[in-house]
Amino acid sequence: MKASTNNNNPITLEGEPLEETESFTYLASTINKNGGTQEDVKARIQKARVAFIMLRKLWRAKQIKITTKLRISYSNVKAVLL
Structure with missing residues (x-):
């Protein structure tokens, strides 16, 4: 190319x-x-959206602290986005 x-x-x-x-x-x-970079940004947002949705059970769990949920979110969703 x-x-x-x-x-x-x-x-x-x-x-x-x-x-x-x-x-x-x-x-x-x-x-x-x-x-x-428009296509790349769209692809990264879509991948982060999928990672967020895959953690749906985590978000609904009442026995897990919000700080733990945020740390998991940063390590899984934010890492995919960036």
Whole structure:
């Protein structure tokens, strides 16, 4: 993938042109051809939403302190979001 460039020459490896892609994921971040981050932010928010929903039983448990719930939230939901 060539990002934000006007050069249309194909990139070659051992004389063979490499396939170009519109976007790819690298280290859990989505990188697209335009250099934007909108898709990556949307994907991270969705993953954090899923992590939050998976902890539904924890949020409803009355025997667990709120401070413990917050610590679990920071380690599971916030970590996925960031």
